Every structure is written in C-alpha cells, then in structure tokens.
Amino acid sequence: MANLLVNMVKEKCPFCSEGDVFRKGSFLSIPDMNDQCPHCKKEMLGEPGYYFGAMYVSYGFAVGLGLITFALCHYVFHMQSVWAIMGIIGLMILIVAFKNYKWSRILWMKIFPPDGATNFKKSQEKVDLKSEK
Numbered sequence: 001m002a003n004l005l006v007n008m009v010k011e012k013c014p015f016c017s018e019g020d021v022f023r024k025g026s027f028l029s030i031p032d033m034n035d036q037c038p039h040c041k042k043e044m045l046g047e048p049g050y051y052f053g054a055m056y057v058s059y060g061f062a063v064g065l066g067l068i069t070f071a072l073c074h075y076v077f078h079m080q081s082v083w084a085i086m087g088i089i090g091l092m093i094l095i096v097a098f099k100n101y102k103w104s105r106i107l108w109m110k111i112f113p114p115d116g117a118t119n120f121k122k123s124q125e126k127v128d129l130k131s132e133k
C-alpha cells in the first residue's frame with residue numbers, strides 16, 4: 001500500500017516501480033502517457049475505454065480534496081463565507097487537476113491491470129474472422 005502511494009507520487013509504474021508512466025513534461029503540460037512501461041514493458045495502453053473507470057477514481061480524489069480543503073478553511077482558518085470556501089475548493093481542484101489525472105490512472109492500473117491493446121486487437125481479429133464466414 002505504501003509502495004503504491006510512493007509510485008503514485010513519483011508517477012512510476014505500479015507493477016515494477018521503476019519505469020515512468022508518463023513522458024516528461026513541464027508541470028503545466030498536458031500529461032502524455034507511455035504505451036508501455038519503459039522498464040518492465042508492461043502494456044499500459046489498455047483497450048478503448050479502459051481509463052473511463054479512472055474518472056471515478058479522479059472524482060473520489062477531488063471530493064476528498066474538497067472535504068480536506070473545507071475542513072481546513074472552516075475549522076482551522078474559521079472562514080464563514082460559503083462562497084469563499086467553495087471558490088477556494090474549486091481553485092484547489094483546478095491546481096491539482098493534472099496530478100489528480102495521473103494519480104487516478106496509476107491507481108486504476110493497479111486495481112484493474114490493463115489487458116493491453118494487443119489483446120483487444122486479437123479479439124477484434126477473431127470477430128473479423130467470424131464475420132467473414
């Protein structure tokens with residue numbers, strides 16, 4: 001579990017903890033994912049729609065961040081304005097949006113390891129062969 005958290009923060013492959021999941025870019029560049037792990041060659045692409053599930057993980061992270069931000073604003077800084085707190089929560093979610101995107105994909109890969117686009121292509125070829133008969 002701790003290993004997974006370290007991998008998520010360092011954006012390393014959840015299977016070997018060595019390869020980078022995303023290609024290097026600046027903090028503000030749109031994340032670009034590797035098709036496979038540069039170290040263990042595990043496929044990360046997944047079949048079409050594979051990462052839709054990571055959206056729910058991302059939503060969970062955003063709600064968690066919102067609750068933590070609310071608790072800090074309300075109980076630690078004693079802010080009373082609901083609109084100010086909601087603005088700060090929205091700002092926090094925007095600031096960590098790319099990190100949230102990356103972490104949710106890494107966690108999703110760990111929970112449901114990708115079968116790989118190769119397997120999807122093979123299954124499509126089987127379908128094509130059946131339809132030709």
Ligand SMILES: [Zn+2]
Nearest residue numbers: 013016037040
């Ligand atoms: Zn790897």
